Amino acid sequence: MGQDKPKYQQLKEYLIELIDSNELTKGNRIPSENELAGRFNISRHTVRRGISELVNEGVLTTTQGKGTFVNQGFRNNRQNLIIGVITTYIGDYIFPSIIRGIDQVLSENGYSIALGCTNNQFEKERQCLENFLNQDIKGLIVETTKSALPNPNFELYEEFKKRNIPVLFMHGSYKGCSASSIYVDDVEAGYLATKHLIELGHKKIAGIFKIDDIQGHARFEGFCKAHKEFGIALNDNRVLWFDTNDLKYKFSMQSGEIIIEFFEDCTSLVCYNEQIGLKLIDIIRGKGGIIIPNRLSLVSFDDSDLAVASEVKMTTVAHPKEKLGIEAANLMLKMITENQEVFKVKMTPELVIRNSTGPVTG
Amino acid sequence: MGQDKPKYQQLKEYLIELIDSNELTKGNRIPSENELAGRFNISRHTVRRGISELVNEGVLTTTQGKGTFVNQGFRNNRQNLIIGVITTYIGDYIFPSIIRGIDQVLSENGYSIALGCTNNQFEKERQCLENFLNQDIKGLIVETTKSALPNPNFELYEEFKKRNIPVLFMHGSYKGCSASSIYVDDVEAGYLATKHLIELGHKKIAGIFKIDDIQGHARFEGFCKAHKEFGIALNDNRVLWFDTNDLKYKFSMQSGEIIIEFFEDCTSLVCYNEQIGLKLIDIIRGKGGIIIPNRLSLVSFDDSDLAVASEVKMTTVAHPKEKLGIEAANLMLKMITENQEVFKVKMTPELVIRNSTGPVTG
DNA sequence: ATAAATTTGTGCGTATGTATC
DNA sequence: GGATACATACGCACAAATTTA
Numbered sequence: 001m002g003q004d005k006p007k008y009q010q011l012k013e014y015l016i017e018l019i020d021s022n023e024l025t026k027g028n029r030i031p032s033e034n035e036l037a038g039r040f041n042i043s044r045h046t047v048r049r050g051i052s053e054l055v056n057e058g059v060l061t062t063t064q065g066k067g068t069f070v071n072q073g074f075r076n077n078r079q080n081l082i083i084g085v086i087t088t089y090i091g092d093y094i095f096p097s098i099i100r101g102i103d104q105v106l107s108e109n110g111y112s113i114a115l116g117c118t119n120n121q122f123e124k125e126r127q128c129l130e131n132f133l134n135q136d137i138k139g140l141i142v143e144t145t146k147s148a149l150p151n152p153n154f155e156l157y158e159e160f161k162k163r164n165i166p167v168l169f170m171h172g173s174y175k176g177c178s179a180s181s182i183y184v185d186d187v188e189a190g191y192l193a194t195k196h197l198i199e200l201g202h203k204k205i206a207g208i209f210k211i212d213d214i215q216g217h218a219r220f221e222g223f224c225k226a227h228k229e230f231g232i233a234l235n236d237n238r239v240l241w242f243d244t245n246d247l248k249y250k251f252s253m254q255s256g257e258i259i260i261e262f263f264e265d266c267t268s269l270v271c272y273n274e275q276i277g278l279k280l281i282d283i284i285r286g287k288g289g290i291i292i293p294n295r296l297s298l299v300s301f302d303d304s305d306l307a308v309a310s311e312v313k314m315t316t317v318a319h320p321k322e323k324l325g326i327e328a329a330n331l332m333l334k335m336i337t338e339n340q341e342v343f344k345v346k347m348t349p350e351l352v353i354r355n356s357t358g359p360v361t362g
Numbered sequence: 363m364g365q366d367k368p369k370y371q372q373l374k375e376y377l378i379e380l381i382d383s384n385e386l387t388k389g390n391r392i393p394s395e396n397e398l399a400g401r402f403n404i405s406r407h408t409v410r411r412g413i414s415e416l417v418n419e420g421v422l423t424t425t426q427g428k429g430t431f432v433n434q435g436f437r438n439n440r441q442n443l444i445i446g447v448i449t450t451y452i453g454d455y456i457f458p459s460i461i462r463g464i465d466q467v468l469s470e471n472g473y474s475i476a477l478g479c480t481n482n483q484f485e486k487e488r489q490c491l492e493n494f495l496n497q498d499i500k501g502l503i504v505e506t507t508k509s510a511l512p513n514p515n516f517e518l519y520e521e522f523k524k525r526n527i528p529v530l531f532m533h534g535s536y537k538g539c540s541a542s543s544i545y546v547d548d549v550e551a552g553y554l555a556t557k558h559l560i561e562l563g564h565k566k567i568a569g570i571f572k573i574d575d576i577q578g579h580a581r582f583e584g585f586c587k588a589h590k591e592f593g594i595a596l597n598d599n600r601v602l603w604f605d606t607n608d609l610k611y612k613f614s615m616q617s618g619e620i621i622i623e624f625f626e627d628c629t630s631l632v633c634y635n636e637q638i639g640l641k642l643i644d645i646i647r648g649k650g651g652i653i654i655p656n657r658l659s660l661v662s663f664d665d666s667d668l669a670v671a672s673e674v675k676m677t678t679v680a681h682p683k684e685k686l687g688i689e690a691a692n693l694m695l696k697m698i699t700e701n702q703e704v705f706k707v708k709m710t711p712e713l714v715i716r717n718s719t720g721p722v723t724g
Numbered sequence: 725a726t727a728a729a730t731t732t733g734t735g736c737g738t739a740t741g742t743a744t745c
Numbered sequence: 746g747g748a749t750a751c752a753t754a755c756g757c758a759c760a761a762a763t764t765t766a
Contacts, residue, residue, distance in 0.1 A: 006734060032750055043736045048751085056418050064751045065743030082476065082497065090465055096458040103452055103479050107486070112493045114444065115477045117465050124469070131474045133434070134420075135444065159434055278671060285673055309640060309671030311647055368753060394731055405755045410732090426732045427762030 007042050011050035014040075019059065019070055029067040030060065081111040083332060084132040084140040086125065090117040093275060094304050094321050095143075098170075101325020102141065109333055111138070118145045120212075120244050122152050129156040139332045140167045147172040147214035166335035168343075170328055172214040180335060180343040182328050186215045189317040189349040190222020190270070193299040196315065196351055197268045198230045201360035202297060204238070206263035207270045211241040216272060219301065223270055238266060242276075251276060256283035260290070267360050268297035274306040274314060281312050293358035303352055313354035320347050369404050373412035376402075381421065381432055391429040392422065443473040445694060446494040446502040448487065452479040455637060456664050456683050457505075460532075463687020464503065471695055473500070480507045484514050491518040501694045505532045508574075512536075528697035530705075532690055534576055542697060542705040544690050548577045551679040551711040552584020552632070555661040558677070558713055559630045560592045563722035564659060566600070568625040569632045573603040578634060581663065585632055600628055604638075613638055618645035622652070629722045630659035636668040636676060643674050655720035665714055675716035682709045 005013075018024045030036075033051070037044040051068055054060045062068045083106055087095050103113055114137060116128030125145045132140060133156070140160055145151075151174040160167050161179070169181040197205050207223050210216030220239070227234045240262055242250050251259065259280065263269050271277045277300035284290045292298055292312050300307065303318035320327070324347060331343055367375075380386045392398075395413070399406040413430055416422045424430045445468055449457050465475055476499060478490030487507045494502060495518065502522055507513075513536045522529050528542070535543040559567050569585050572578030582601070589596045602624055604612050613621065621642065625631050633639040639662035646652045654660055654674050662669065665680035682689070686709055693705055 008734080034750080045737085046735060049734090062751065063743085065745075065749080067744095067750060081493075090458060090462045096452065099477075100452045100479075103477070107479065107489065110493075112490070112497075113477045115461075115465065115475045117462070117469070127469065128474070131472075135474075305668070306671060308644075309668060311673050370753080396731080407756080408754060411753085424732065425762080427730080427764075429731060429763090 007040070008046050008050035008053070011036065011040065011042070011047060012054055015050070015054060016059070024070050026070055028070045030070065032067060082114050082135065082137045083111050083329075084114045084116065084128075084135070084137040085142075086116040086118060086128050086132075086140070087143040088118050088120045088145055090115065093273070093306070094302050094319055097304075097321035098143075098325040098328075101322035101327075102329045103325075104322075105326050105329035105333070111333075120145050122146065126153045126156065129153055129160075133159060137165060139336050140165060141170060141328055141332055142167065143170045144172050144174065144214070146212050147174070148212055148217055150174075166332065168328060168332050168335065170324070172218075178342060180331065180341075182324065182331055182343075182345040182347070184215075184319055184324065184347050184349055186218030186349075187222040187225065189301055189319075190219035191226045192222070192349065192351045193219075193270050193301065193317050194223045194226035195230070196353070196357065197270065197297055197299060198226060198232065200268075200297065200357060202268040203232055203360070204235075204266040205232075205268050205270060206238045206240070206266040208240045208242065208276060209272050210243065212243045216241075219270075219272065238263070242272075251279040251283070256287060259283055260287060263296065266296070268357070269299070271298060271300045273302050274300045274304050274316065276300075277314055277316075278306050278310060281310055292356050294361060297357040297360070299357055301349075307352075308354070312356050315354045315357040316352050317349045318352050319349060323347070369402070370408050370412035370415070373398065373402065373404070373409060374416055377412070377416060378421070386432050388432055388434045390432045392432065394429060443471075444476050444497065444499045445473050445691075446476050446478065446490075446497070446499040447504075448478040448480060448490050448494075448502070449505040450480050450482045450507055452477070455635070456666050456681055459666075459683035460505075460687040460690075463684035463689075464691045465687075466684070467688050467691035467695070473695075482507050484508065488515045488518065491515055491522075495521060499527060501698050502527060502529045503532060503690055503694055504529065506534050506536065528694065530690060530694050530697065532686070540704060542693065542703075542707075544686065544693060544705075544707040544709070546577075546681060546686065546709050546711055548580030548711075549584040549587065551663055551681075552581035553588045554584070554711065554713045555581075555632050555663065555679045556585045556588035557592070558715070558719065559632065559659055559661060560588060560594065562630075562659065562719060564630040565594055565722075566628040567594075567630050567632060568600045568602070568628040570602045570604065570638060571634050572605065574605040578603075581632075581634065600625070604634075613641040613645070618649060621645055622649060625658065628658070630719070631661070633660060633662045635664050636662045636666050636678065638662075639676055639678075640668045640672060643672055654718050656723060659719040659722075661719055663711075669714075670716070674718050677716045677719040678714050679711045680714050681711060685709070 015030060024030060033044050033047045036047045051060060055062055059071060060068050061071055085099065085102060087099065089095050106113060114132065114135060116131065118125040118128060122145060154174065157167060157177060167179045169179055170183065172183050173179055173181040194205060207220065209220045224234060260283065271280060277298060290296055298314060300314045300316045301319065303316045307314040307316045327345060327347065331345060335341065377392060386392060395406050395409045398409045413422060417424055421433055422430050423433055447461065447464060451457050468475060476497060478493065480487040480490060484507060519529060519539060531541055531543040533545050535541055556567060569582065571582045586596060622645065633642060639660060652658055660676060662676045662678045663681065665678045669676040669678050689707060689709065693707060697703065
């Protein structure tokens, strides 16, 4: 008789053993409390304690007057392996690819995804986090919301840490937070895009970047770095910043005039992503007169479907997408097993040259 | 003193009351077991039972030697509202929009989504279902996997029914299953697309449809229906069938010649979806000579981003997408509250006319 | 640094109530 | 009604962890 383990624990293990070996299967009645008490020479109270824990774990169900029964066998693997995933947008652009990558790896390993979507709003992010705190998730992968701004949901992330639930940030992490993160080297991306234009002879390069997003900042940093490295002066008037709210209005056909004026004296354009890129192409096509790449070279980022959707096949700096998702999921599995190590993984983007860029003319 | 409720239950309610009224908040120690026993004149054993249930519900945490403490307030709403969502593909095309629609409604109502993805394989579907059976989900929304074939996971769906977990099928339900379903009228969609061309004067209409997909069959059915209704003969040679595996090869630039030959003697084309439509536009643009809509009118389906991505803005029959997701989520909420009624909801698609179609010429 | 007090954890015994067969 | 099985409830004893004097 092991004196180390509590008796109710031993009883639990005995019952689990019976169920796992199929001596008791779904629907079977287990011996009565009194019988178990007699058989193991323990008190009925102790039997009750063991049983009540198994009921709580979903293994058994008790019915007064009838007995205690084994639940449906689906609970045989009594695991509940869920990873929370929070993204800014769910259905747009490259996010689906990332989620697909994550799902691919996790489902292979018996995990499933619980999905949350912030629409880039702190309030919704908070809601998602609270939701996940109420669930028994084994890990959390977060694509940061408004990553360039200070985050008001800091305490909630701390709570995950306290509970030993690993958190992995994607596309940048919050300041002062020592959590793991996986991100694309967006400075390098911005650098590669700009360098490509410079090497084609461009000197007047416009840039459009997103202001409330750390990726926007990073890509702009790379934009600057390339200018500096090649000794080209950077003109502030050639950089246009926009935020999430501008998306619908600033880049519509109606305001196309303003946009076109903006890069009028430039020969090329570094464009924050392909959603914007495609809208610009539409505007330019609509106005006529400007030909890509002859009059204007365009580099964008991400290499989504949109890059090759129109007649202008965009030169772009490819985001790893699925690969990032796969990497992130693998990291998460590692974090779960290797107990709270902090990882920082940087993925390097690659330039994909298509026909939206060409040598400077005139 | 209410004699109806058990004493441990009364104790639980007393403690919950203290927490909800913020007299005890996160981190606070509650009175010791002995003190509570004395105060309420009940035995310590009874106190322990009440406390142990609250521990199990995540409200309290006990530490031997220290005391019993109130957990972080996130559990104040001790609900665990998760809806399982199973789709065939996660990241492609219109699925993200559907998921976004579902998420929009559910998150507003305090639910969150647990996501599963079958890749159109029965085995993965089974895995997802077993996963969800192990979780405490409140409902299940399933996009059917290989809906034309008999489903081997029937018993698992039955199990949900047994547990009173409502199941809602999307895009068709399994045979012999009396569950609720929500679907788009794809016959009508095919009919609308074809009728639009006929009304523009087209009589030689080619069709491209997906063969391993019930939507493909339905859209083809509508294609036929319109031909019959307007007394136009249907030529088998003008219908091209493809399956999932063909996607990569059949519609590439390399095999473009074959595709173009296929609709050479037609003035218009009904194209299964916009992924294919966009590839065709690329092929046509690459070959030159054929102008849309002058030489060839093109109608597609779904109204995804891709419809307006290129210089050819596609006329298309819009899939409700988000709206379908929203509808589905609302239905699910209704099913949860109204206890297992069976709903059948049909959504009607709408024609969106853009500039890929025009009157027949020559 | 040690002992005492406090608090939770394990375990036994008993009694009575209530649901099911 | 009677037998059986689970539900509620009280009491006691000792062990183990933590705090405090």
